[in-house]
Amino acid sequence: MPLDVATFAAAGAAASSLHGSPAETAIFWIFAPVCVLAALGMVFSRNTVHGALFLGTVMLSLAVFYAAQDAPFLAFVQVIVYTGAVMMLFLFVLMLIGVDTRESLVETLRGQRLAAGVAGLGFLLLLFAGIRQASIKSSVGLADANTVKDTQGNVVPGQGNVFAIAKLLFTRYIFAFEVTSALLITAALGAMVLAHRERHEPQRSQQDQMRDRFKIGTHPTPLPGPGVYARHNAVDTPALLPDGTTSELSVPPAIEALRIERGRDPQPAELGRPTVRKGSE
Amino acid sequence: MSPTYYLYLSAILFTIGSLGVLLRRNAIVVFMCVELMLNAANLALVTFSRINGDLNGQIMAFFVMVVAAAEVVVGLAIIVSVYRTRRSASVDDASLLKY
Numbered sequence: 001m002p003l004d005v006a007t008f009a010a011a012g013a014a015a016s017s018l019h020g021s022p023a024e025t026a027i028f029w030i031f032a033p034v035c036v037l038a039a040l041g042m043v044f045s046r047n048t049v050h051g052a053l054f055l056g057t058v059m060l061s062l063a064v065f066y067a068a069q070d071a072p073f074l075a076f077v078q079v080i081v082y083t084g085a086v087m088m089l090f091l092f093v094l095m096l097i098g099v100d101t102r103e104s105l106v107e108t109l110r111g112q113r114l115a116a117g118v119a120g121l122g123f124l125l126l127l128f129a130g131i132r133q134a135s136i137k138s139s140v141g142l143a144d145a146n147t148v149k150d151t152q153g154n155v156v157p158g159q160g161n162v163f164a165i166a167k168l169l170f171t172r173y174i175f176a177f178e179v180t181s182a183l184l185i186t187a188a189l190g191a192m193v194l195a196h197r198e199r200h201e202p203q204r205s206q207q208d209q210m211r212d213r214f215k216i217g218t219h220p221t222p223l224p225g226p227g228v229y230a231r232h233n234a235v236d237t238p239a240l241l242p243d244g245t246t247s248e249l250s251v252p253p254a255i256e257a258l259r260i261e262r263g264r265d266p267q268p269a270e271l272g273r274p275t276v277r278k279g280s281e
Numbered sequence: 282m283s284p285t286y287y288l289y290l291s292a293i294l295f296t297i298g299s300l301g302v303l304l305r306r307n308a309i310v311v312f313m314c315v316e317l318m319l320n321a322a323n324l325a326l327v328t329f330s331r332i333n334g335d336l337n338g339q340i341m342a343f344f345v346m347v348v349a350a351a352e353v354v355v356g357l358a359i360i361v362s363v364y365r366t367r368r369s370a371s372v373d374d375a376s377l378l379k380y
Contacts, residue, residue: 025282032290039294039317043301048310055313058294062320065287069331071339074323074346081346086316086353093357094309097364108373116303120296127292131285139284140334168340180347187351194358197365
């Protein structure tokens with residue numbers, strides 16, 4: 001049997017929905033704290049990359065909630081679009097801008113944090129009161145909506161949520177869908193225009209770069225590598241010149257200082273020439 | 282389990298996101314908090330869709346995702362271009378129109 005979309009959707013429909021089952025309750029109470037803690041972590045973490053990863057956690061747990069609420073299509077789109085594309089873009093821009101851009105802790109407006117906290121708490125209480133007041137007696141569930149009916153009103157077997165959404169999307173919402181494509185193209189163009197940088201000065205050729213290098217008057221060629229003619233090729237071992245002296249240029253200044261500080265300054269005689277093993281000649 | 286719990290969770294996430302927008306000053310973090318608010322609204326939409334037994338809520342959430350993706354692309358491009366000229370991603374520094 002070929003494994004196509006229809007069989008996949010049928011398998012999804014066959015797996016009974018979690019609607020109101022203890023499994024759903026368990027999933028909710030496991031992932032809801034994870035979700036809230038990750039959201040708090042995102043707001044309060046100093047490191048921006050950690051914040052982005054926390055946001056990824058929130059988005060993944062939301063995908064789990066979508067799957068538990070009979071919305072498998074949205075669960076997949078959530079993982080692909082949000083966790084895949086959007087988080088990727090966020091991390092990309094973070095790396096572009098520099099991860100270590102520290103945020104100043106000084107309050108620009110006095111009492112802003114306190115005011116924000118009070119406003120947030122008030123807003124939360126307002127939302128909670130609204131939800132409590134709303135007369136949500138029972139939920140209908142999506143068992144019926146997640147099916148596709150033919151013209152006689154019979155349920156087409158094996159066509160679940162994805163087909164039902166496709167049917168709505170390409171009939172009633174077809175115009176919105178088309179407009180969305182225009183929006184995406186506009187956004188892509190806009191991003192290209194915004195991120196584009198004009199070159200104001202002519203590009204420096206290889207010749208220009210070479211001229212600049214010799215104009216400074218310092219060492220024009222690459223510096224000698226450490227320990228090239230010595231017995232070790234460790235970074236702190238200076239290279240031996242053909243006349244037996246050590247080349248100071250071959251050791252980075254910082255390592256040189258460290259070496260002298262630790263009293264390990266090998267003498268040229270100690271380094272010497274490579275020992276000739278018996279029988280090798 | 283009543284689906285109302287999902288609405289409470291959505292409210293909590295939305296509030297955390299708005300708190301982040303108010304408290305943080307790194308433009309990227311502010312942007313991530315806006316994304317969190319959009320996600321919280323999506324969760325509410327999916328839950329309403331389930332409560333009413335109607336897929337229109339899921340379609341709405343789908344369109345929110347598409348628009349959010351477009352918004353992220355343009356917003357991050359703006360942040361990058363602001364960072365290029367001002368050498369800072371802090372929303373406090375972008376005050377050229379002030380004086």
